[in-house]
Amino acid sequence: MQGLPSGYQCLNSSQPWFCFWTLHSLYLLGKEIDCEVENKVINKIASCQNKGGGYGGSPSDISHIISSFSAICSLVIVGTQKAYESIDRNTMIQWLLQMKNSDGSFTVHQGGEIDLRGSYCAIVVAFLLDILTPDLVENVADFVSRCQNYDGGFGPYPGVESHGSYSFCAIAVLDILNKTESIDLDSFTGYVTSRQMSLEGGFSGRINKLVDGCYSYWVGATFIILHRALGLPPTSDFLFDRMALQKYIILCCQKNNVGGLRDKPGKSPDYYHTCYCLSGLSLAQNGVVNLLSNSSQDLDSTATLGYKLFNNENLIFGSQKNAVPEINPVFNISPDKLNNWVKYFK
Amino acid sequence: MQDHDSGDEQDWISYALRADFKDLVPIFIDEEPGSICPIAYSEKFSVTMAYLRALLKTNEISKRAFELVGEAILLNPANYTACPEQELSWIESIAEDNPKNYQLWHQRQKIVAQLVETGKINMYNTKDNIEKSGFELDAYITSVTNNTIVAKEIIFLNSQIDLDSKNFHAWSYRQYIIKTFDLYDYELGFAELKISQDIRNNSAWNQKYFILTKGDSSFRIDDLKVLHKEISYSLKMISMAPNNESAWVFIIGLLRIHKPELLYTTFYDSLTALFEKNTIKSTIETSRFYWVYLYKYYNNLLTINLADANEMRVEWSENANYAVDFLANNLDPIRKNYYMYLKKKIPAIN
Numbered sequence: 284m285q286g287l288p289s290g291y292q293c294l295n296s297s298q299p300w301f302c303f304w305t306l307h308s309l310y311l312l313g314k315e316i317d318c319e320v321e322n323k324v325i326n327k328i329a330s331c332q333n334k335g336g337g338y339g340g341s342p343s344d345i346s347h348i349i350s351s352f353s354a355i356c357s358l359v360i361v362g363t364q365k366a367y368e369s370i371d372r373n374t375m376i377q378w379l380l381q382m383k384n385s386d387g388s389f390t391v392h393q394g395g396e397i398d399l400r401g402s403y404c405a406i407v408v409a410f411l412l413d414i415l416t417p418d419l420v421e422n423v424a425d426f427v428s429r430c431q432n433y434d435g436g437f438g439p440y441p442g443v444e445s446h447g448s449y450s451f452c453a454i455a456v457l458d459i460l461n462k463t464e465s466i467d468l469d470s471f472t473g474y475v476t477s478r479q480m481s482l483e484g485g486f487s488g489r490i491n492k493l494v495d496g497c498y499s500y501w502v503g504a505t506f507i508i509l510h511r512a513l514g515l516p517p518t519s520d521f522l523f524d525r526m527a528l529q530k531y532i533i534l535c536c537q538k539n540n541v542g543g544l545r546d547k548p549g550k551s552p553d554y555y556h557t558c559y560c561l562s563g564l565s566l567a568q569n570g571v572v573n574l575l576s577n578s579s580q581d582l583d584s585t586a587t588l589g590y591k592l593f594n595n596e597n598l599i600f601g602s603q604k605n606a607v608p609e610i611n612p613v614f615n616i617s618p619d620k621l622n623n624w625v626k627y628f629k
Numbered sequence: 630m631q632d633h634d635s636g637d638e639q640d641w642i643s644y645a646l647r648a649d650f651k652d653l654v655p656i657f658i659d660e661e662p663g664s665i666c667p668i669a670y671s672e673k674f675s676v677t678m679a680y681l682r683a684l685l686k687t688n689e690i691s692k693r694a695f696e697l698v699g700e701a702i703l704l705n706p707a708n709y710t711a712c713p714e715q716e717l718s719w720i721e722s723i724a725e726d727n728p729k730n731y732q733l734w735h736q737r738q739k740i741v742a743q744l745v746e747t748g749k750i751n752m753y754n755t756k757d758n759i760e761k762s763g764f765e766l767d768a769y770i771t772s773v774t775n776n777t778i779v780a781k782e783i784i785f786l787n788s789q790i791d792l793d794s795k796n797f798h799a800w801s802y803r804q805y806i807i808k809t810f811d812l813y814d815y816e817l818g819f820a821e822l823k824i825s826q827d828i829r830n831n832s833a834w835n836q837k838y839f840i841l842t843k844g845d846s847s848f849r850i851d852d853l854k855v856l857h858k859e860i861s862y863s864l865k866m867i868s869m870a871p872n873n874e875s876a877w878v879f880i881i882g883l884l885r886i887h888k889p890e891l892l893y894t895t896f897y898d899s900l901t902a903l904f905e906k907n908t909i910k911s912t913i914e915t916s917r918f919y920w921v922y923l924y925k926y927y928n929n930l931l932t933i934n935l936a937d938a939n940e941m942r943v944e945w946s947e948n949a950n951y952a953v954d955f956l957a958n959n960l961d962p963i964r965k966n967y968y969m970y971l972k973k974k975i976p977a978i979n
């Protein structure tokens with residue numbers, strides 16, 4: 284948080300992303316953030332909010348659905364009343380509806396591309412701001428289902444090749460909307476389980492592509508959402524080899540004498556991979572218990588927030604010092620912070 | 630993440646010193662030193678962006694605006710506000726440097742879409758001036774389209790995919806072009822060429838499926854000749870590389886969606902017929918996909934033939950169990966949890 288080298292200037296349009304990656308990585312490393320940093324984050328993100336609704340990647344950029352997603356998630360991590368009050372929920376829902384297309388898809392920004400990242404970010408933002416209205420949700424699951432391919436995975440857009448990250452976006456949206464049964468879960472399970480590499484233990488993002496540390500989260504979280512979608516017993520093990528994944532993250536994604544985590548040996552660590560390798564590590568170290576059903580109308584007991592992960596020392600590879608705290612697989616945010624956040628809706 | 634600019638910093642003349650930009654008041658955005666995640670901007674970057682903001686404010690359309698926007702995009706490819714609507718060849722030069730950039734590929738698609746919507750695309754119906762890059766399928770494109778824009782896009786995409794055969798954005802944009810201009814016949818040749826160059830190129834296999842279904846997820850193939858041809862094609866590829874996930878998921882997915890009744894009949898017969906021909910059985914038996922298929926084959930027999938004699942059912946059940954146990958314990962232990970999940974789904978026998 285002390286400043287970034289100028290090589291990162293190509294990411295000038297991704298300022299809320301940087302806030303999320305660093306804040307969430309600090310949480311996973313057990314570091315508290317102080318009031319001063321909290322206020323700076325709130326101000327930085329507020330400066331990216333546009334009058335017409337939503338957040339841009341920088342104060343001079345038009346609103347982008349992915350910037351809005353990372354902005355809101357960062358504010359949930361900060362979690363204060365001030366963070367919540369900095370958001371204009373009325374213009375946000377107006378803007379999200381403008382980005383929505385009649386087939387249930389979302390455009391990522393005015394005149395921009397349409398893909399499943401748009402669906403995921405829009406639905407998460409709306410959920411976290413309690414503005415998941417019927418107009419916003421209409422046909423969303425249909426568009427998502429149309430992105431499922433013959434191999435069971437999901438691409439960004441109907442017809443386009445399946446990809447681990449878009450498969451995550453798909454199942455996460457359906458989980459929030461309580462519609463995971465609307466896809467072919469059998470072929471999906473085949474696709475997702477095939478992403479773990481026999482030798483490396485980490486996940487690949489696409490069929491016949493190489494392993495990459497960031498999929499530890501994107502694919503790892505997919506397994507946990509799938510676990511519930513398949514109705515597997517909460518206390519049973521996930522459908523991937525958690526020790527093999529942890530070994531890949533701990534042994535291959537770190538570099539001697541350099542901080543941060545990386546894609547694979549031979550690459551340099553960066554903020555993005557640090558955040559998602561740590562998030563994947565958290566998923567692999569924790570089990571799920573007590574998955575709540577969606578019977579209650581209270582937001583804090585909806586199914587999506589009902590993932591209760593537990594830390595079990597037997598699930599941790601290597602020293603207990605490797606333990607990282609738990610996350611909700613759908614939002615990649617601490618369950619406690621999510622529960623704290625939803626109290627603002629009441 | 631790539632480093633942009635840097636090298637040519639010395640040759641660059643600041644807009645602040647240029648006569649043709651003298652009338653503009655640059656808009657700098659304060660990054661106070663204590664702000665969160667401050668980025669150490671180079672002078673070139675902050676000055677260029679400041680002049681860009683000034684130009685965008687007045688919506689000026691001019692030669693200098695064009696030049697400035699071009700420079701800004703080179704400095705900051707993720708800055709979508711700076712993306713103008715411009716001619717394709719200009720974007721081409723940037724896309725080559727940043728092949729994974731979403732905005733630039735999208736911009737390209739938007740320009741073509743606009744030409745189609747306004748009917749202006751027809752102004753390019755001529756065979757003149759199509760420059761070919763020497764790629765073997767480039768020459769052939771002029772026999773399937775007489776539109777220079779379409780031909781040029783295909784030739785550009787051919788060269789991009791030649792550089793990176795699994796470029797996700799290139800393949801995705803390619804689907805848009807193929808669908809919009811109905812170039813499925815041409816594309817089948819391209820996809821199969823790419824598969825022959827690398828049978829593990831999953832983007833090319835996906836493209837083959839896209840072509841067969843004409844990019845319509847609700848389309849169903851009912852021509853058995855087409856499906857039989859694909860069974861032979863895939864089995865040929867499987868016998869060359871039995872562990873190639875692309876070939877297995879292609880044929881199994883194709884049959885499951887379009888003619889599920891062939892999956893455990895014709896396909897099973899063709900697969901086992903391969904074994905009789907030569908020594909291929911032992912190599913195919915090293916494939917985890919083969920064993921998962923066998924499991925599904927026996928599981929299917931158990932599910933559909935509930936009334937069959939018990940000794941048949943016992944044998945099918947043993948075979949299904951053997952397949953998943955072999956996978957979990959010997960061939961593919963990393964997916965043990967998945968195979969144990971499959972094992973639980975084997976129907977009980979009385």
Ligand SMILES: [Zn+2]
Nearest residue numbers: 495496497546
């Ligand atoms: Zn990565």
